[in-house]
Amino acid sequence: MRNEATVLRQFLLYELHTLKGDDELREQLRLIDGVHAVSYQVRGEKVFVFEKLVQLVKQNGHNLASAISLISQATIPATEVVEEWSIFPQPYYRAPDDSGQGQVICHYFFNACLPRKYADSGSCIKDAAGLLLGYHVDGKGDFVYRGQSMVLREPFSLDCLPAQPDWVVPPGECTAVYTHLWNTDFVSGFAPVTKSLFAGVKLAEWEWNHAIAATYAYISYGGCP
Numbered sequence: 084m085r086n087e088a089t090v091l092r093q094f095l096l097y098e099l100h101t102l103k104g105d106d107e108l109r110e111q112l113r114l115i116d117g118v119h120a121v122s123y124q125v126r127g128e129k130v131f132v133f134e135k136l137v138q139l140v141k142q143n144g145h146n147l148a149s150a151i152s153l154i155s156q157a158t159i160p161a162t163e164v165v166e167e168w169s170i171f172p173q174p175y176y177r178a179p180d181d182s183g184q185g186q187v188i189c190h191y192f193f194n195a196c197l198p199r200k201y202a203d204s205g206s207c208i209k210d211a212a213g214l215l216l217g218y219h220v221d222g223k224g225d226f227v228y229r230g231q232s233m234v235l236r237e238p239f240s241l242d243c244l245p246a247q248p249d250w251v252v253p254p255g256e257c258t259a260v261y262t263h264l265w266n267t268d269f270v271s272g273f274a275p276v277t278k279s280l281f282a283g284v285k286l287a288e289w290e291w292n293h294a295i296a297a298t299y300a301y302i303s304y305g306g307c308p
Contacts, residue, residue: 161212195233198222226274
């Protein structure tokens with residue numbers, strides 16, 4: 084038992100030393116003129132990967148003088164970048180499709196996916212590599228952003244809002260209530276949000292906040308102060 088503990092301790096110390104050494108190597112590489120201090124950089128139809136350069140310099144005996152000459156070897160096909168280096172084009176991510184049998188590529192901020200489903204990881208990686216290089220995935224969607232069609236994962240609708248309860252206290256004359264959207268005007272440009280939908284959301288927020296304020300005032304003061 085004691086020998087096992089000693090071996091484990093030596094292994095952990097080795098791993099910590101290796102990680103510290105890698106961090107120092109990264110910092111040294113970033114100081115070299117001509118080495119781009121970014122995780123990756125698109126160069127034509129290939130992509131420079133910083134961690135690939137770190138790997139190559141380590142394999143070359145930690146020879147920092149070789150870094151510049153190794154940049155070309157660290158510039159690799161986009162499919163390899165996605166598959167072997169786990170670099171995915173931002174702001175996209177992979178997710179299971181509705182059936183759970185395939186994959187889709189989704190956008191973090193729009194809660195939307197590209198208009199294609201992938202039965203295997205290879206075809207998904209191929210399209211992700213294209214996105215990394217600046218290409219678009221063809222297909223019809225609910226809206227287009229920067230030339231890329233996208234399909235909403237869930238539709239924008241007032242039906243998605245929870246039902247408003249029957250308030251015991253009516254809004255009354257309580258008008259000094261803050262709402263986020265009341266002084267905000269509709270601007271077209273995002274197709275899933277129409278002017279009528281925006282107006283409905285704006286009104287719903289007003290009604291909810293005024294009902295809450297009226298109830299609070301009634302409980303606290305017996306009516307609006």
